[in-house]
Amino acid sequence: AIDPNFENTHEEVDRHEDHRVWTTDGEEPTEDKQGIHGTHVAVDFDICIADGACLEDCPVDVFEWTDTPDHPESEIKADPTYEDQCIDCMLCVDVCPVDAIDVDPG
């Protein structure tokens, strides 16, 4: 499962669209090791298997697919592009079969 304490255990290394990207070792993401995208709504790309339930169920369409060619778990990931619109309903957290998502109402 995604580490809910990722803001302390990971380092912000990059930005993607308008959101942060975090990795454990402070190194830039690689094809195999993508890290976590987002902060308020955070998705661990190394855990996401592209199930799609989060995209289908989010009432305010926070997520969109992004390509991660050659990643071992899946070649697309749910990216929290519109995390600023999140209403903290927690549906995505509940429906993700691999617990790849953390939502922190802050």
Ligand code: SF4
């Ligand atoms: Fe969407 Fe609710 Fe998840 Fe926020 S908590 S990203 S509103 S499903």
Ligand code: F3S
């Ligand atoms: Fe990925 Fe979980 Fe969504 S596997 S596509 S974050 S439901």
Ligand code: ZN
């Ligand atoms: Zn992203």
